Amino acid sequence: MIIDFHAHIYPAKIAEKASKNIGLFYNTQMCYDGSPEKLLESGRKIGVEKYIVHSTATVAHQVEAINNYIISEVNLHKEFVGFGTIHPDYEDFENELKRIKSLGLRGIKLHPDFQKFQVDTPGMDDVYEVIAELKMPVLVHAGDYRYDFSGPKRILHVLEKHPSLIVVAAHFGGYTEWDNAMEYLVGQRVWFDTSSTLWKLPVEKADGMIKSHGFEKFLFGSDYPMWDHEDELKRFLRLSLSPEEREAILYKNAEKLLSE
Template sequence: MFIDIHTHAYHPKIADKVLAQLEGHYGIHPVGTGEIDDLLARAKAAGLDKVVVHNAATAPAQVVPANNWAIRIHRENPAILAFGTLHTDFPDFERELDRLWRNGIKGIKFHADFQGFRLDDRKLWPIFEALSGRFVVMLHVGDRLPPTENNSCPAKVAAIVRDFPDLTVIAAHMGGYLHWNYALEHLIGKDVYIDTSSTLAFIDDETLRRIVAGHPRERILFGSDYPLFDPGVEIARLRTRLRLRDHELEGILSAGTALFR
């Protein structure tokens, strides 16, 4: 089974607004509409069987509506594995996690930079404890600011992995968007998954080679970061940049399957 571990899709009422915000922040013009039908059509054209759809509540009041959306698209679309979201200031998070679990949601996404907290905020520690051994956690890592000033960075993720050895963590963007040298220092070779999302268009050949050579291949997952990038284009780019044989490419595309058994 081939999986895109890192995609986003939005309710039609807000999709245009979110795409404008993404382009304004990252300077990347989205390739898609950001809606479910467009995502699934592109995934099918790319030969993918499943897509993991993420969202992140930027305020505590958004947690339940965002998770309602995740539950809905998870139920309605067999090709979608939706992740839920939490916020550091959301009360009774354990009850919300139970609700998500009952509805088939097995993962949680945090985007600290958009959500307005830091990944070293100790308010997260009880949440990570509750997630350990139960949910998969996708962490956005890296951004334009220097790591010491950024809400998320490879060093902060490394501390989480150290303190919660039973927590299954995916460090997005090959361990840190624009922070790849810090990812090499703090995350590569460690007990953490990384994904290829929003990386292949930006990273230099030598740094990419060092990351791939230094990390267990079964812990490198394919992610497109749709709607910023098209899954089919990213698969072709992955094959070319890493000079992958068919079985090597298939190994990366299927590596995420192990997280959902």
């Protein structure tokens, strides 16, 4: 059994284009087009039974439509656990967050680099407080040495300011900024996911971060449509983990986080 904690999905109409644009942003070739059907197909090959699915609103007026899309996909596929989107410029955030929670979404995904805001901006404080009150975990894209939106130090500010907010910092806490993740986030009250990291981070460094931070705070994620599930699992299995630690990261930790 595997839970994929980090999967993006897009409506059929825009899947191909959205996937291509993200490939350009990260200067890489995407494995898939971002459709829910291909996600299920790719994950099935390695035994994924649950997927945390999300999509990001890059402008405020897309928020409701994207949340409605995620809700409809969750209703269509029993394998999906939906995380909604919110945008710093979306004014009625309190009602929208309550609405999506009541319709079954379980958390919020933020991508500050796409949404162009610094994750620790005071403008998000009230939003984080409502999310924390609703007990919805936030999965936040973390890090990118080319930008200054979501780096580990900024995520640490959010953790310090919002002690009851549950935060998952994607990509071992800092995509292409793993030294900063080590300095600012390892040992903190934050979860990490493994997505889009193991292709680049040397095995010994990844092992070291898991040891220092604690395997019980790591979640397996594919970052679909960026990667193929079989390849991501292969990279994951190169880590020096005990069978118990492996099981925890592949699904038990995610089960625990979602039951909180």
